[in-house]
Amino acid sequence: MGRKNDRNRQSRLQRKRNKRAAARAARRQTTGGQAASPWDSPQDAATAHCIVLCGGLLAGCGQLTGEMLRTARMVHEVVGGILGRLPIELNAFLYDEREWSLTCADLGSLRDSFEELGAEEVFDRLWALALTNEPDPTAFAIAQEQDCAHRAALAFEELRVCLDDPKIKPVKAMRAVSAEIEKHGPRGTGLPKAYASLLHTAIAAVHASAAEMENVLGALAGDCRKVFDRYSRGQSDTAWWQCGRLFLTEVLGRLQRIGAINTTQADAMTAYADLVTLLLDAPHAAVLMARTTGSTQSLHSVHFKTTAVDWRIYLEREIDARSLTFEDRIRYEIARLKLLRAQAQRRTSEDHSEARDLLAAFEALQKLLAHGVPPASREIPGFVELPLIDFYRETIQELHCEGLALPATERLLGRRPDDFRLACLYATGAVERGELAKLSVLASQAPRRHIDPELFAHSALTWSGLPRGMKAAAMIRPALFDPLDREHRKQCLIQLSQHCLRRATTVAGYTEELRSLLPYFERDSFVYRDLRERAAVESSLVFLATMMAPLHTLKLSLTEDQSQQWVSYAREISQQSAFGSQLALHHLKAASRWFTLDPGIRNSACARLSDFQPAAAPRQIPPPRTDHAHNRRRKRRRAKEPTDSQRGLFDATDA
Amino acid sequence: MPLTREQALAALGLSATPDADAAAVQRVFERLARRYPQPSFPERFRQLLEAREALLDTGRSWRGLVEGVTLDLTWTLPHVRPSSLSAPLDRRMSLQSMLRAGYLAELLAAPAAGGLEGDDEGDIPF
Numbered sequence: 001m002g003r004k005n006d007r008n009r010q011s012r013l014q015r016k017r018n019k020r021a022a023a024r025a026a027r028r029q030t031t032g033g034q035a036a037s038p039w040d041s042p043q044d045a046a047t048a049h050c051i052v053l054c055g056g057l058l059a060g061c062g063q064l065t066g067e068m069l070r071t072a073r074m075v076h077e078v079v080g081g082i083l084g085r086l087p088i089e090l091n092a093f094l095y096d097e098r099e100w101s102l103t104c105a106d107l108g109s110l111r112d113s114f115e116e117l118g119a120e121e122v123f124d125r126l127w128a129l130a131l132t133n134e135p136d137p138t139a140f141a142i143a144q145e146q147d148c149a150h151r152a153a154l155a156f157e158e159l160r161v162c163l164d165d166p167k168i169k170p171v172k173a174m175r176a177v178s179a180e181i182e183k184h185g186p187r188g189t190g191l192p193k194a195y196a197s198l199l200h201t202a203i204a205a206v207h208a209s210a211a212e213m214e215n216v217l218g219a220l221a222g223d224c225r226k227v228f229d230r231y232s233r234g235q236s237d238t239a240w241w242q243c244g245r246l247f248l249t250e251v252l253g254r255l256q257r258i259g260a261i262n263t264t265q266a267d268a269m270t271a272y273a274d275l276v277t278l279l280l281d282a283p284h285a286a287v288l289m290a291r292t293t294g295s296t297q298s299l300h301s302v303h304f305k306t307t308a309v310d311w312r313i314y315l316e317r318e319i320d321a322r323s324l325t326f327e328d329r330i331r332y333e334i335a336r337l338k339l340l341r342a343q344a345q346r347r348t349s350e351d352h353s354e355a356r357d358l359l360a361a362f363e364a365l366q367k368l369l370a371h372g373v374p375p376a377s378r379e380i381p382g383f384v385e386l387p388l389i390d391f392y393r394e395t396i397q398e399l400h401c402e403g404l405a406l407p408a409t410e411r412l413l414g415r416r417p418d419d420f421r422l423a424c425l426y427a428t429g430a431v432e433r434g435e436l437a438k439l440s441v442l443a444s445q446a447p448r449r450h451i452d453p454e455l456f457a458h459s460a461l462t463w464s465g466l467p468r469g470m471k472a473a474a475m476i477r478p479a480l481f482d483p484l485d486r487e488h489r490k491q492c493l494i495q496l497s498q499h500c501l502r503r504a505t506t507v508a509g510y511t512e513e514l515r516s517l518l519p520y521f522e523r524d525s526f527v528y529r530d531l532r533e534r535a536a537v538e539s540s541l542v543f544l545a546t547m548m549a550p551l552h553t554l555k556l557s558l559t560e561d562q563s564q565q566w567v568s569y570a571r572e573i574s575q576q577s578a579f580g581s582q583l584a585l586h587h588l589k590a591a592s593r594w595f596t597l598d599p600g601i602r603n604s605a606c607a608r609l610s611d612f613q614p615a616a617a618p619r620q621i622p623p624p625r626t627d628h629a630h631n632r633r634r635k636r637r638r639a640k641e642p643t644d645s646q647r648g649l650f651d652a653t654d655a
Numbered sequence: 656m657p658l659t660r661e662q663a664l665a666a667l668g669l670s671a672t673p674d675a676d677a678a679a680v681q682r683v684f685e686r687l688a689r690r691y692p693q694p695s696f697p698e699r700f701r702q703l704l705e706a707r708e709a710l711l712d713t714g715r716s717w718r719g720l721v722e723g724v725t726l727d728l729t730w731t732l733p734h735v736r737p738s739s740l741s742a743p744l745d746r747r748m749s750l751q752s753m754l755r756a757g758y759l760a761e762l763l764a765a766p767a768a769g770g771l772e773g774d775d776e777g778d779i780p781f
Binding site: 287288324388 | 660673674676713714717718720721722723724725726727728729730731732734735736737740743744746747748749750751752753754755756757758759760761762
């Protein structure tokens with residue numbers, strides 16, 4: 001109950017609290033200083049739990065799921081009766097759109113329990129809900145304790161009565177709505193006036209004659225658009241705004257029922273679509289448009305990134321998954337997986353509850369695909385298996401939940417032991433959970449399919465930062481890195497080097513980052529050998545070798561060609577990031593004792609140090625991209641030019 | 656008329672391997688296409704082409720379901736209830752809907768777990 005504008009109500013509540021505190025103090029004196037606690041007995045504790053759960057539900061703690069739902073069921077068993085039912089009932093009312101069935105007679109005896117724990121406001125809300133079940137329609141209107149939601153519901157309900165009877169003037173209800181707007185809305189704007197105008201248009205629309213009907217929808221859509229465009233961002237978290245939205249939805253429904261929506265008229269349909277989009281959430285709007293127009297276009301390509309929560313709740317609430325055909329069930333589970341992923345991507349907290357839900361959904365889908373596939377659909381598991389593993393790999397990497405996902409990864413790896421990507425995720429998960437013994441699984445079969453150097457680099461740097469990371473790296477290397485062919489090992493080193501450059505901000509920090517490459521870039525690395533033997537080496541590896549040389553106390557002397565490669569790569573990274581520029585200038589201005597460039601090339605580069613400044617608007621070095629389109633592009637390019645000696649530092653990420 | 660999967664598999668001689676993946680289908684298609692080139696066997700070649708399309712397109716649409724950046728939810732339409740717009744609400748349901756909307760709206764503005772305030776010692780911190 002975030003808003004406390006009603007001073008009188010607050011004063012009343014404060015007086016009650018003071019009275020209760022005094023009563024507690026008196027009790028303390030009679031019990032020799034021992035305070036009565038709500039946790040004195042299991043029954044009291046369970047009662048307090050019920051009230052806390054109700055308070056949490058009404059205070060923004062979100063839907064009761066998982067552990068919280070189990071707690072609610074447990075306290076229901078202990079407390080029993082109406083009080084025990086309350087959290088579950090309230091949860092279903094708020095989040096499953098169930099009816100509220102409890103009456104004032106049911107709740108009357110519970111008031112003291114709530115007041116004893118200082119939860120009067122929670123009780124007042126439950127009481128307001130119970131008042132809606134009273135046979136006397138005035139009971140809701142004359143209730144004493146009315147908060148914003150109560151007042152707004154009352155005002156818009158009175159407006160709804162005006163929709164039924166054109167003779168009733170909406171003066172009192174309009175005044176009540178204006179009062180709510182003034183309490184919560186921005187001061188000194190035209191919102192009260194604009195909203196009143198919108199409400200008048202809405203009421204007039206319902207009562208319009210057949211002749212006027214053609215223009216009614218357009219006018220309503222126009223007014224609605226004006227108010228929503230300007231104020232919805234600031235007002236959508238107020239009760240009056242949401243009650244008003246429901247009122248306007250009711251108006252739209254009435255217009256539809258009286259046949260004011262002419263689906264053959266382009267203008268009418270445009271206005272209708274506009275209103276539907278403004279007033280309904282994305283899933284309801286898309287389904288309604290599909291039903292009204294008879295075309296499934298609105299459901300064909302749904303952009304769900306920003307509306308994933310709405311869509312997931314809608315699908316879970318509307319569709320009984322058990323009754324679906326096998327193919328629709330798979331479609332349902334895939335949609336749910338994608339929605340859960342989008343939802344998890346938008347979370348900023350460290351809480352992994354979304355990741356847990358996602359993993360559970362993934363495992364459920366895997367079970368469906370493994371068992372009981374009807375003969376007519378037997379090809380489907382084969383079609384979706386690889387894309388699902390791609391999806392899994394990207395999601396786990398993105399959400400950084402390799403440890404949490406270890407059991408699921410283990411099962412997948414058991415079925416596909418040759419999959420390099422799964423092996424990387426598995427290794428990271430095992431190291432994250434400190435279960436290094438599990439790494440022996442990787443030794444039994446070297447994974448050789450779906451080699452992903454970017455994922456390897458990401459994983460290697462993750463486990464190098466974990467406790468016992470270097471030991472783990474030494475254990476993983478023989479299973480994951482050594483069996484790779486030379487080209488893939490090169491790619492892995494290039495990716496590792498790029499990650500180090502992205503993570504470092506200072507030259508000293510960069511050296512520290514490079515230490516995590518030591519298990520893969522050893523003193524007898526093929527890169528050093530190639531340089532010595534003057535074989536063709538990628539520019540990025542020439543540069544990396546010179547940076548690694550101090551860690552191996554090796555001295556490198558680059559040929560003219562190799563020096564040219566070093567300089568061109570240094571120029572490239574300079575233009576791409578401020579740190580790249582800092583690193584290049586550091587090594588150009590003061591010659592390193594660990595490597596020497598060809599004097600002619602070096603002098604030429606030093607004469608043009610301005611080339612090593614970052615570009616005017618340096619590109620933010622993006623995090624590694626993991627989308628499918630990117631992977632496809634990367635794979636294509638790799639196939640086309642596998643030994644491009646001038647590959648840019650961020651080619652793989654900036655493509 | 657589009658081929659069924661069984662017909663398409665038979666056309667490519669893959670009836671014995673009904674779980675053939677896209678790569679296998681493509682491989683067999685290429686082998687048969689070399690054996691029955693279009694200029695000499697136009698009808699046979701057309702059948703091969705149709706069979707390949709039938710097999711690969713189904714796979715493509717399923718893969719697209721997982722890989723796509725959008726969702727195709729057309730399949731949901733027969734399974735969802737009619738919209739709430741189609742049925743008028745009575746006073747009780749209307750009030751409950753508005754209270755629900757009002758409470759949920761304010762939850763968006765309230766900081767999690769801190770919306771309902773507590774007071775002095777001994778109270779549950781709402």
